[in-house]
Amino acid sequence: MSRSERLKENAAFDDGMPACGVYALKKPAAATYTPPVQAVGVDLVDVERLHSLYDRWEERFLFKLFTDQELVICQNATGYRWRSLGGRFGAKEAVKKILASRGESAGWREIEVLNGQYGEPYIKLHGRAYAALERLGYTHLMLSISHDAGLAIATVVAS
Numbered sequence: 001m002s003r004s005e006r007l008k009e010n011a012a013f014d015d016g017m018p019a020c021g022v023y024a025l026k027k028p029a030a031a032t033y034t035p036p037v038q039a040v041g042v043d044l045v046d047v048e049r050l051h052s053l054y055d056r057w058e059e060r061f062l063f064k065l066f067t068d069q070e071l072v073i074c075q076n077a078t079g080y081r082w083r084s085l086g087g088r089f090g091a092k093e094a095v096k097k098i099l100a101s102r103g104e105s106a107g108w109r110e111i112e113v114l115n116g117q118y119g120e121p122y123i124k125l126h127g128r129a130y131a132a133l134e135r136l137g138y139t140h141l142m143l144s145i146s147h148d149a150g151l152a153i154a155t156v157v158a159s
Helices: 003-011 047-057 059-065 068-073 082-100 127-136
Strands: 039-046 111-115 121-125 141-148 151-158
Touching: 039 047, 039 082, 047 059, 047 082, 059 082, 068 082, 068 111, 082 111, 082 121, 082 127, 082 141, 082 151, 121 127, 121 141
Parallel strands: none
Antiparallel strands: 039 151, 111 121, 141 151
16 A cells, blocks of 8 residues: 555544544544644653652552543453653653643643553543643654563554
8 A cells, every 4th residue: 555545544544532632633624734743742651650759659659640531441350550650650741741841731631541542542632631732733643662571662653
């Protein structure tokens, strides 16, 4: 499949989500349009440190940072999947860095990291975070999360 065919296929995909927080391309004006990158946020998380904070503060700690849906996604039969929580925390921090670089702020639970149809993570914003992104003129947030050897890293690109 050629690049232009892939772009046309992606351009046809529209899942009805609001423009900010999308994890797939919305219908662009032209099939070859790619939004310019305007900001990048990156965060690295020590997963064991996150787990030790939970040991100290218990559920209060998680309820301050994560939405109910995020906590459900990151649980299995034996408890929390700490690498997944670490990646989500990193993604939230990366979004907060993008907003802070332009004088905006948002609460932890206003930035939600969910999973798409194929398990891919995407960002959904609420409240102040959503309003701030609109004020700054960003229409897309692209997210990548990875974890290995006790570390989780998240990169968010705003365009």
